Amino acid sequence: MYANQFAAxxxxxxxxxxxxxxxxxxxxxGLILSTQAEKIARIIHPPITIVDITPPKDPPPDPKPxxxxxxxxxxxxxxxxxxxxxxxNKVITAPTFPETPPPPIPPGTxxxxxxxxxxxxxxxxxxxxxxxxxxxxxxxxxxxEIRSGNSGRVVLRVLIGADGxxxxxxxxxxASDAFFAAAEKQALTKWRFKPATSDGTPIEQWKTMSLRxxxxxx
Numbered sequence: 038m039y040a041n042q043f044a045a046x047x048x049x050x051x052x053x054x055x056x057x058x059x060x061x062x063x064x065x066x067g068l069i070l071s072t073q074a075e076k077i078a079r080i081i082h083p084p085i086t087i088v089d090i091t092p093p094k095d096p097p098p099d100p101k102p103x104x105x106x107x108x109x110x111x112x113x114x115x116x117x118x119x120x121x122x123x124x125x126n127k128v129i130t131a132p133t134f135p136e137t138p139p140p141p142i143p144p145g146t147x148x149x150x151x152x153x154x155x156x157x158x159x160x161x162x163x164x165x166x167x168x169x170x171x172x173x174x175x176x177x178x179x180x181x182e183i184r185s186g187n188s189g190r191v192v193l194r195v196l197i198g199a200d201g202x203x204x205x206x207x208x209x210x211x212a213s214d215a216f217f218a219a220a221e222k223q224a225l226t227k228w229r230f231k232p233a234t235s236d237g238t239p240i241e242q243w244k245t246m247s248l249r250x251x252x253x254x255x
């Protein structure tokens with residue numbers, strides 16, 4: 038009896054097979070239908086793409102350019118000379134007008150102007166020692182210089198007046214004070230000159246004189 042039951046249970050059951058197939062096929066069919074439905078939904082309702090439509094912010098305005106200082110144009114504008122072209126294609130320049138002549142010189146009086154006459158320079162004649170007083174030219178020898186046996190030279194600058202006398206004496210050089218003192222005294226008291234003249238008129242004049250003091254051999 039038990040063997041028959043087992044054998045009977047191992048036999049083919051069509052209802053069980055159909056149930057198993059249905060159990061397996063239903064999920065697969067549902068998956069297929071779900072996939073197809075998703076495809077159909079994608080076709081009918083495409084995916085939505087979110088786009089940011091927020092307007093962009095305006096960029097900051099560019100800084101205003103600073104005006105540049107342009108150098109003043111110092112060029113002088115010279116207007117062009119108007120020209121005309123005739124039918125023979127020859128260039129005709131604008132006419133030029135002569136400059137206004139200067140006003141005429143009024144007639145003169147007929148006198149001939151002469152250049153001014155320059156007066157001639159005066160004739161100067163220098164002073165000269167009067168030869169009639171030649172013996173008084175050499176002054177006395179100083180006694181102290183004789184005792185010392187000294188000799189020497191004296192150069193004087195004397196101012197000769199219009200009367201021929203010496204008015205002033207200046208020392209240029211002297212071997213000693215004694216020699217100069219003797220020459221100065223002699224010039225102021227004894228010397229006489231022919232005065233200098235300007236166009237014949239006596240005038241004062243400076244003159245340089247030279248004297249030599251020498252001891253004579255005995």
